[in-house]
Amino acid sequence: MKTQNGTIKRIGKSWYGRWREDAIVDGQIQRVQRFVKLAEFDDRYRAKADVRPLLAEKLRPLNEGRTDARGTLTLALFVTEFYEPYARENFKPSTVHGYTKLWRDALCPRVGEIRLRDFKTVDAANMLTAFAAKGWGRRSLQHAKSLLSGIFTYAKNLGVLDGINPVQGTLIPRKAAAPAETHATTPEEVLTILEVLEKAKDISEHKRIQAQVAIGLVFFAGLRPGEARGLRRPDRRGRPRRSGKRRAFQRNFAGHGEAGRLRRPR
Numbered sequence: 001m002k003t004q005n006g007t008i009k010r011i012g013k014s015w016y017g018r019w020r021e022d023a024i025v026d027g028q029i030q031r032v033q034r035f036v037k038l039a040e041f042d043d044r045y046r047a048k049a050d051v052r053p054l055l056a057e058k059l060r061p062l063n064e065g066r067t068d069a070r071g072t073l074t075l076a077l078f079v080t081e082f083y084e085p086y087a088r089e090n091f092k093p094s095t096v097h098g099y100t101k102l103w104r105d106a107l108c109p110r111v112g113e114i115r116l117r118d119f120k121t122v123d124a125a126n127m128l129t130a131f132a133a134k135g136w137g138r139r140s141l142q143h144a145k146s147l148l149s150g151i152f153t154y155a156k157n158l159g160v161l162d163g164i165n166p167v168q169g170t171l172i173p174r175k176a177a178a179p180a181e182t183h184a185t186t187p188e189e190v191l192t193i194l195e196v197l198e199k200a201k202d203i204s205e206h207k208r209i210q211a212q213v214a215i216g217l218v219f220f221a222g223l224r225p226g227e228a229r230g231l232r233r234p235d236r237r238g239r240p241r242r243s244g245k246r247r248a249f250q251r252n253f254a255g256h257g258e259a260g261r262l263r264r265p266r
């Protein structure tokens with residue numbers, strides 16, 4: 001592979017570097033020219049020789065053959081073409097739904113146009129800081145960080161990127177609100193709810209029984225809502241299975257709640 005030195009040019013009060021690299025354009029790998037700002041013109045960077053190490057650092061992965069053309073994709077394109085299909089194949093539908101909503105509503109508008117290869121820890125930090133300024137709590141910020149980190153972990157596993165995951169070192173803003181204290185429902189409260197349903201006159205008998213059974217299963221049997229929905233007649237003969245492979249029903253998919261993928265019911 002031919003080694004590139006690139007060229008350096010000063011425009012106004014800024015230094016720029018120019019080089020060529022493989023990139024995906026309209027679905028095809030093409031040789032394209034890159035023109036990127038390297039630094040401001042100041043006392044530290046007064047001559048081309050001062051800026052040369054900055055350009056050399058950007059060219060090192062190219063010259064060492066450690067780059068993949070897919071690394072030139074924006075995060076938005078990579079998620080659409082690679083990560084979302086992977087998530088649908090490997091995660092539960094409820095997880096995919098949550099990831100998709102979080103990505104499309106919050107993360108993508110903020111970082112979606114950054115190229116995978118150009119993404120830095122500071123980009124993730126700025127994103128979390130902006131979310132915290134909007135009132136996001138620590139738990140929501142952690143979810144955002146985890147999703148973004150998972151995207152880069154998958155990119156590394158595909159060989160698209162080489163090096164440290166840029167999201168791993170991102171700090172959650174300390175000023176972000178801590179998770180609110182939760183209240184665990186007591187047996188007495190559950191019995192009161194069941195009694196209120198028993199006396200309710202504004203719902204049909206079918207819906208009343210359905211609600212009472214659902215509450216009983218979730219509270220007394222310790223089932224998740226999806227697992228309660230996934231129960232079938234044979235499960236009435238004994239205790240629900242506790243092996244971690246209880247049937248679940250999530251967003252029109254049926255399968256096992258904790259282990260194994262869910263599938264669409266036929």
